[in-house]
Ligand code: HEM
């Protein structure tokens with residue numbers, strides 16, 4: 001049973017300690033923000049919000065983080081959780097009392113706030129998972145070429161609605177992607193169009209410049225071409241102009257089922273922020289472990 005003051009007796013300052021570490025780390029490197037937000041999503045969609053994504057592979061177990069869908073998770077997301085855990089472990093009453101899953105959930109709220117997004121109460125009391133396999137990732141994370149039907153299906157599996165899916169997709173208002181993920185939209189798109197016709201013409205040119213045909217597919221580009229470091233509803237305004245980076249972004253506007261929501265939130269950032277908080281809170285409830293099927297990890301990267 002999740003509750004906001006789960007550690008009220010054992011570690012009353014948990015929120016402040018995590019926030020201080022997050023703020024310090026964000027000051028050192030902005031990437032902490034998108035890295036943590038994406039890490040949280042990839043954790044919750046595979047085996048629930050249980051920090052299974054943080055487990056390191058061993059000679060006998062290939063863990064989630066080494067699945068192809070996870071290898072581009074930036075290290076700063078893992079690092080901020082490890083640093084916050086260290087800070088908590090330095091306080092006797094908090095030592096080994098806070099799950100890595102809860103630290104990640106708190107850190108995620110704190111990075112959203114650090115980027116100018118809405119603050120919200122974080123429910124706590126998740127336990128850390130006891131399994132992490134690369135195989136379990138397959139089919140559970142959306143791909144950049146997914147359309148609305150596939151996205152809705154995947155999110156519905158996690159009890160999230162189409163509205164939740166659209167609100168959470170707006171996380172792409174922050175951070176980076178690699179050129180390899182967009183080549184298909186800007187070169188040899190299909191038999192009739194070399195460039196995806198739903199792409200804004202000028203934006204397509206910009207993308208071709210940033211990602212020339214033979215460039216290293218690992219070169220990174222901003223996902224939000226307008227305000228890549230700010231959590232805002234520009235994501236939706238960009239979609240209205242054909243400036244969604246992935247097919248999975250742009251279809252939210254081109255598909256009549258999701259377009260009204262995109263239009264509404266492009267106009268109304270208060271309504272978007274509210275929907276984002278609701279969706280993040282629901283995301284944080286996915287597949288939560290209890291003391292019966294989870295534990296509190298001493299090292300977030302290793303099973304006890
Ligand atoms: C709706 C379906 C989604 C798809 C298809 C998708 C796909 C992707 C892809 C392909 C990347 C770029 C990875 C790379 O090239 O390195 C990316 C980055 C990112 N995604 Fe998503 N994503 C989705 C939803 C979400 C959600 C729900 C969140 C969080 C709530 C999220 C947060 C992020 C962030 C913050 C980044 C930037 C990471 C960084 O800068 O390190 N995404 N996503």
Ligand SMILES: [Ca+2]
Pocket residue numbers: 042043044045046047048049050051052053129
């Ligand atoms: Ca997980």
Ligand SMILES: [Ca+2]
Pocket residue numbers: 173174224226227228229230231232234235
């Ligand atoms: Ca933005």
